[in-house]
Amino acid sequence: MFKWIFGTIAGAVLLSFFVSFSVTHLEGSKVLEGNKMVVFIDDKLDALGLGEGGNVLELEDEFLIGFECGSISAGEWEDDNYAERSTDKVIFSAGRLEGETINMWTQKWEFPYRVVTFNYLSNLKNYYVLVHDSDNSDDVLDLANNIPNNMNFQTVGSSDFNPSDFSGQAKYADKFTFVFFGSSDYTVKRIKNSFYGDVKVEIIEVNLNVNTAKIYNNYGDIEDVFYLGDEMLYGLIFSGTGYTCAKDRAMERFRTITQIYNYKVQRLMGKTNDPDCLNLLNEGRRMLNTFLSVNSKSEFYNYFEKIERQNRGLREKSCSTIY
Amino acid sequence: MKKGQVHVTETILVVFIVLIILIIGVVGYYRFSFEKNKSLEGELSERAATIMLAKAVNLDELACGDGDCVDAGKFLPFRRVLGEDLGRFRSIFGRKKIVFRQIYPVLDGSVLEVECDTANYIQMDYPNNCGKWTVYEFNPDNEYGSKISTIVSLYYPEFDRYVVGRLEIDHYDTIRK
Numbered sequence: 001m002f003k004w005i006f007g008t009i010a011g012a013v014l015l016s017f018f019v020s021f022s023v024t025h026l027e028g029s030k031v032l033e034g035n036k037m038v039v040f041i042d043d044k045l046d047a048l049g050l051g052e053g054g055n056v057l058e059l060e061d062e063f064l065i066g067f068e069c070g071s072i073s074a075g076e077w078e079d080d081n082y083a084e085r086s087t088d089k090v091i092f093s094a095g096r097l098e099g100e101t102i103n104m105w106t107q108k109w110e111f112p113y114r115v116v117t118f119n120y121l122s123n124l125k126n127y128y129v130l131v132h133d134s135d136n137s138d139d140v141l142d143l144a145n146n147i148p149n150n151m152n153f154q155t156v157g158s159s160d161f162n163p164s165d166f167s168g169q170a171k172y173a174d175k176f177t178f179v180f181f182g183s184s185d186y187t188v189k190r191i192k193n194s195f196y197g198d199v200k201v202e203i204i205e206v207n208l209n210v211n212t213a214k215i216y217n218n219y220g221d222i223e224d225v226f227y228l229g230d231e232m233l234y235g236l237i238f239s240g241t242g243y244t245c246a247k248d249r250a251m252e253r254f255r256t257i258t259q260i261y262n263y264k265v266q267r268l269m270g271k272t273n274d275p276d277c278l279n280l281l282n283e284g285r286r287m288l289n290t291f292l293s294v295n296s297k298s299e300f301y302n303y304f305e306k307i308e309r310q311n312r313g314l315r316e317k318s319c320s321t322i323y
Numbered sequence: 324m325k326k327g328q329v330h331v332t333e334t335i336l337v338v339f340i341v342l343i344i345l346i347i348g349v350v351g352y353y354r355f356s357f358e359k360n361k362s363l364e365g366e367l368s369e370r371a372a373t374i375m376l377a378k379a380v381n382l383d384e385l386a387c388g389d390g391d392c393v394d395a396g397k398f399l400p401f402r403r404v405l406g407e408d409l410g411r412f413r414s415i416f417g418r419k420k421i422v423f424r425q426i427y428p429v430l431d432g433s434v435l436e437v438e439c440d441t442a443n444y445i446q447m448d449y450p451n452n453c454g455k456w457t458v459y460e461f462n463p464d465n466e467y468g469s470k471i472s473t474i475v476s477l478y479y480p481e482f483d484r485y486v487v488g489r490l491e492i493d494h495y496d497t498i499r500k
Contacts, residue, residue, distance in 0.1 A: 267396065267444065
């Protein structure tokens with residue numbers, strides 16, 4: 001009798017030990033899998049960010065990848081294999097991309113000097129439709145031609161635009177972004193009524209003349225934004241409602257780089273003996289100082305042109321340049 | 324001793340030996356796993372440093388306007404900015420030491436290890452009075468690092484001159500979270 005009791009207890013202890021050991025290892029390998037995925041994506045973005053161009057990131061399995069502001073995550077928050085990693089990259093994307101591939105495109109943002117590399121990410125379940133009118137069709141087609149083919153972009157004239165034409169694609173889509181260059185008569189609700197199923201819809205109305213836009217989210221709420229350069233306009237299109245956060249990160253980098261140029265010019269002034277160069281550099285330094293604190297879109301563009309002109313002037317006089 | 328007692332003693336002895344073997348196995352397994360993870364950590368740290376090597380050359384904070392060289396005129400401003408926002412740069416670079424050196428034209432042996440700082444910069448004989456710029460260093464535990472390096476084109480905007488330089492990254496075996 002004693003032997004049986006003893007054997008049962010000892011067996012149960014051993015069995016529970018092995019079961020807990022296996023469970024711990026299974027959980028560990030799941031966590032490792034999620035972490036490996038975010039490191040893999042971060043590394044790929046690093047490698048791609050060295051140059052400019054498009055690429056396709058093949059994941060070995062179907063993954064849900066989140067590109068929130070300043071972080072990359074893999075999996076759902078409540079899952080065992082959820083992993084998150086902070087990143088310094090400026091990423092414009094739909095936020096959450098699900099599938100086995102991620103389409104990537106990188107461009108350097110220059111304003112007027114190189115500031116940071118923009119990463120644009122999408123997948124085949126995110127569709128973008130650029131709607132142009134007769135006044136801006138050339139500009140819009142130029143914009144669209146620069147985008148790699150795998151990023152799911154389509155262009156259509158405003159007179160031919162009918163949301164029902166996209167209802168077939170909408171069945172398989174996670175998100176549709178309609179970008180109207182000029183104002184539009186369409187609301188998010190009206191477009192969603194043309195679609196079957198629960199596809200997410202965002203509308204962006206871009207005014208190319210003044211570099212501003214209105215973003216209408218899936219519920220029709222409006223956000224007014226501006227952009228600095230075509231690179232940022234692409235970011236606006238790719239990220240939609242996530243644009244402001246990514247733009248703020250880009251502006252943070254912009255201020256850091258501007259501060260570096262500001263300090264650099266101060267030092268260059270101490271190294272030059274030519275009074276013309278000294279004056280030009282001093283003027284450049286004052287511009288950079290002001291550039292650091294501007295907030296309005298018009299001032300950004302104003303100082304962008306001033307600094308670009310100043311740098312050209314320094315080059316023509318064979319002085320040390322700002323950038 | 325009764326026969327029953329002998330059986331119980333034998334059983335306890337067998338279980339005890341099995342437990343000892345089990346404990347030795349588990350301890351051995353954990354030690355092996357720990358060593359494996361340490362070596363993986365080292366590998367990943369080296370991979371991160373290699374990526375950082377390529378990234379640092381192209382880092383907009385340090386690169387020339389056209390991106391084909393590293394702007395030596397930005398080193399001291401970068402260090403100043405770094406001091407103002409250390410937390411952010413620590414999250415970008417992690418536990419590393421990033422050093423740029425001029426290697427050609429060859430500098431006088433006495434200045435090779437002299438750090439280029441503001442005091443050296445304002446001298447007339449700059450850049451021949453110092454040999455290296457430590458643009459970033461974070462090693463709170465004073466760990467011993469492994470070094471990787473690459474050749475770079477260094478540009479002095481003050482003299483509109485290009486020289487051959489070397490970027491060295493010391494990485495410490497702690498992976499950035």
